[in-house]
Amino acid sequence: MQTISVLAVLALVFSCSLAYDVALNQPWKLWKELNNQRYSDAEEHVRRGIWEGNLKKVQQHNFEADLGVHSYWLGMNKYAAMTTDEFVKVMNGYNATMKGQRTQDRHTFTFNPLADLPDTVDWRDKGYVTPVKDQGQCGSCWAFSSTGALEGQHFKASGTLVSLSEQNLVDCSGAQGNMGCNGGLMDQAFEYIKENAGIDTEDSYPYEAVDDQCRFTKANIGATDTGFTDITSKDESALQQAVATVGPISVAIDASHGSFQLYKKGVYNEPFCSQTRLDHGVLAVGYGTDSGKDYWLVKNSWGEGWGDQGYIKMTRNKRNQCGIATAASYPLV
Structure with a gap:
């Protein structure tokens, strides 16, 4: 770009x-x-x-x-010949400065402090998660986070895992405030899907990594939603309960550091991460503990060559590091 x-x-x-x-x-x-x-x-x-x-x-x-x-x-991944500033401008498309156009579809997650939660969750093992995708050099991370959450909820409701079209969101959700490859918000994507009565499948509306004309086709709908639920901001306990009981959750993070750009494996711990300067949309698909360190299991959209086959373990229960619990939500199906 x-x-x-x-x-x-x-x-x-x-x-x-x-x-x-x-x-x-x-x-x-x-x-x-x-x-x-x-x-x-x-x-x-x-x-x-x-x-x-x-x-x-x-x-x-x-x-x-x-x-x-x-x-x-x-690791020396495919982004190793880019500066961090250049990388962030090209790849990170979550726009926290946007304001949601509508609020009637928003619900608030009900946290139960007495809930007995498992020590480890990985929704990949239950069939909720599609293979890792690649957004290319387009700031459409918000679209991939949105489809990932809806793919999980659609599977939960129907028993069928359907890969959904990020390009549909990139091309068609401008009325809700999104800006295609120039950024967007997951909640606004969920709003579009409800108002549009669905989103097309990936197969019928494949990804292009560029802004294009809206070509949504009703006959190719793969899933829909009835609104979305926001999780209490900055509350990692509430996010843990949502991940454990609901399924994969859309989250926004601060991914502006070279350590994130070149991450390979292990529990990512970046003390300079911000709780509020969020610039990248990803998908929390589980959590656990590795060598005594609590982590969130996060699916990224930079291909399988980045990180641990496209995933990252992000520090959990350390003052909402990187803002992972600041703007978490999921669609209602």
């Missing part, structure tokens, strides 16, 4: 005869091949410099993680 302008600035930074490590020539070539990355000569110069800088960060972090300093590890 904003790659060209960013590259112009970066070219100035890396134009001063930057000497690359020749020992990394083959790893760089292999990384490009594995991640299907092709660059012009000018862009190659810039990307190589960013990639080497990120490689040093990953190696240092993982050395410390192996020593027990960190609870998670980083």
